[in-house]
Amino acid sequence: MASILSPFRQTYRYLQRQAHESPVIFFSCVLGAIGPLMVITVPPIRTSLGWKPAESIPTTYPLPNRPRRPVQGYEDE
Template sequence: MASIFRPFTSPFRNTYRYLQRQAHESPVIFYSCVLGAIGPVMLVTVPPIRRYYGWRKPEEIPTTYPLPKRARRPVQGYEDE
């Protein structure tokens, strides 16, 4: 019975062994790949978790300076004629 499932488990077992060997022989590359794989997962999971804990988007930063509600006087002085 175990021989029926052997072709299906062998690729997973070999992949696990390969990753284990890479983690031992070149840990920098291995963990770089692990962190790179976690990024897209975080893109999907982090925003709902933040909303669950009550995080709200901050107010937008103004891009223009508000003009005063009065008559504007023309500038005089320093090279203005």
């Protein structure tokens, strides 16, 4: 049984040593590994907390649903 857990124990010891000897590299690798996991876990958590996406910004000016009238008035003769 000990031979099955040996690689995990050695990996833990290696990571612990790296955290003490070069913490910047170690923690940058930890944050780099957490990033892809957050892509999967954060959106469902946000929706369960009641977050709703913002309404999209209009890209065109809405035209009225009526016939156009010719312009009359100031210098439009």
